[in-house]
Amino acid sequence: MDTGPFQLPSEIVEMCDVAKRIVHDELLPLEPQYLQHPGHSFGTNQTATNLKLVFGQDVLDHLTKISRETGLWYLMVPEEHGGSGLSMLAQIAIMEQFNYTAVPFPFAHVANILYQSEGDQVDRFLKPVIEGEKITCFAQTEPNAGSDPGGMMQTHAVQDGDEWVLNGTKMWISGAAESDIIMVQAVTDKEKRQRGGITMFLVDRNNPGVTIEEPGIQTWLGTRPSQYIVHLDDCRVPATDILGEVGNGFRLGQRWLTIHDRLLRGPFAIGKMQRALDMSVEWAKQRETFGKPLSERQAIQWKLVDMYIDLQSLQSLTYQMAARADTGEDIRTEASMIKLVSMNWGARCLDDAIQIHGAMGESLELPLTLFYRYLRHGRIGGGTDEIQKMLIARKLLRD
Numbered sequence: 001m002d003t004g005p006f007q008l009p010s011e012i013v014e015m016c017d018v019a020k021r022i023v024h025d026e027l028l029p030l031e032p033q034y035l036q037h038p039g040h041s042f043g044t045n046q047t048a049t050n051l052k053l054v055f056g057q058d059v060l061d062h063l064t065k066i067s068r069e070t071g072l073w074y075l076m077v078p079e080e081h082g083g084s085g086l087s088m089l090a091q092i093a094i095m096e097q098f099n100y101t102a103v104p105f106p107f108a109h110v111a112n113i114l115y116q117s118e119g120d121q122v123d124r125f126l127k128p129v130i131e132g133e134k135i136t137c138f139a140q141t142e143p144n145a146g147s148d149p150g151g152m153m154q155t156h157a158v159q160d161g162d163e164w165v166l167n168g169t170k171m172w173i174s175g176a177a178e179s180d181i182i183m184v185q186a187v188t189d190k191e192k193r194q195r196g197g198i199t200m201f202l203v204d205r206n207n208p209g210v211t212i213e214e215p216g217i218q219t220w221l222g223t224r225p226s227q228y229i230v231h232l233d234d235c236r237v238p239a240t241d242i243l244g245e246v247g248n249g250f251r252l253g254q255r256w257l258t259i260h261d262r263l264l265r266g267p268f269a270i271g272k273m274q275r276a277l278d279m280s281v282e283w284a285k286q287r288e289t290f291g292k293p294l295s296e297r298q299a300i301q302w303k304l305v306d307m308y309i310d311l312q313s314l315q316s317l318t319y320q321m322a323a324r325a326d327t328g329e330d331i332r333t334e335a336s337m338i339k340l341v342s343m344n345w346g347a348r349c350l351d352d353a354i355q356i357h358g359a360m361g362e363s364l365e366l367p368l369t370l371f372y373r374y375l376r377h378g379r380i381g382g383g384t385d386e387i388q389k390m391l392i393a394r395k396l397l398r399d
């Protein structure tokens with residue numbers, strides 16, 4: 001495993017080799033069918049649905065069995081909840097392997113803030129999600145509140161005895177229709193808003209106050225719509241289904257985004273960039289024009305070099321940040337940096353790979369355009385490039 005200037009401990013390298021074998025033996029052979037099937041959709045909370053729709057229940061069961069038997073299922077679950085207890089660095093290095101292919105591998109997909117569950121929330125929400133019996137989605141964005149949810153959020157909740165009554169509309173919610181639990185942010189104090197006035201509610205998808213518009217919004221990320229508009233109309237939620245404290249929901253949302261979303265964009269991009277580079281090197285060596293392989297042309301070599309440098313730099317930076325997160329350091333700004341560069345370098349690396357492949361680069365038989373679309377999307381979803389830069393600038397100017 002080429003990990004560039006960053007030396008991974010040998011036990012992590014061994015775990016990565018297990019992941020790599022699964023990718024090569026189990027997932028890559030399935031990839032051509034996956035890429036051309038009309039039933040796949042974007043989002044980690046879509047993994048089971050995607051595998052079932054594209055390959056059927058048997059393949060989903062087979063891959064889930066491998067995931068559970070190897071312990072990979074619990075890769076990102078903390079030790080106190082029955083998880084692997086692996087460092088962030090190990091998790092990231094392993095996740096990178098699974099991002100080498102477009103075929104998703106089933107893991108326990110737990111939004112990290114759900115570990116704030118208390119009392120009977122643990123049995124009703126957290127445990128079923130860890131075991132893959134229930135799926136969650138995260139509902140922050142609204143038709144008029146994207147980059148500035150704290151300032152612009154309209155969805156609000158008013159207390160009525162032991163319940164809260166939620167009203168509002170959420171938009172772009174990934175996997176809402178397949179989810180059992182919607183993690184909804186709502187304003188509970190209009191004066192305080194993001195400074196103690198937004199609360200996170202765990203809303204049952206079957207609550208009569210919830211309507212999810214079907215068929216969802218079709219984007220370029222999949223062959224099946226996966227983002228939804230969710231209406232909350234006098235949606236009554238028991239006070240016991242508040243996650244964390246009243247007024248603490250914005251902070252929780254930011255926490256989810258920092259680690260779960262922003263830092264993990266590193267391995268999400270690295271795996272795809274490595275695949276794009278491997279494919280491009282192979283293609284350049286065997287494709288001939290004007291009597292010579294492409295690999296002998298400096299114009300092509302320089303593209304390969306650019307891809308390699310981006311990949312090595314991103315890998316090194318991501319591993320360093322993961323190692324710092326493992327020491328308990330606050331890496332919020334650095335996670336923004338990882339998100340920003342992984343999506344930008346990743347998208348330009350895939351752009352080069354498509355160019356080197358010529359017409360074949362645009363074929364849906366190859367994963368290149370799908371990877372490109374995923375990475376380009378990452379410059380918007382989960383906080384845009386501009387918002388990451390704003391967050392980094394804040395730290396620069398403050399310090």
Ligand SMILES: Cc1cc2nc3c(=O)[nH]c(=O)nc-3n(C[C@H](O)[C@H](O)[C@H](O)COP(=O)(O)OP(=O)(O)OC[C@H]3O[C@@H](n4cnc5c(N)ncnc54)[C@H](O)[C@@H]3O)c2cc1C
Pocket residue numbers: 137138139140141145146147148171172173174175219221227377380381382383384385386387390
């Ligand atoms: C496929 C997909 C999946 C998604 N999944 C989810 C989900 O599961 N849950 C969820 O809650 N949301 C989800 N989103 C929403 C996503 O997080 C938002 O789209 C994103 O945060 C940007 O918000 P916006 O689209 O409203 O853009 P806007 O806020 O309207 O911004 C438009 C443009 O202006 C720029 N801009 C805004 N403010 C500034 C500023 N101060 N300075 C400079 N430039 C600025 C932005 O960077 C952007 O380029 C998803 C979106 C997509 C496309």
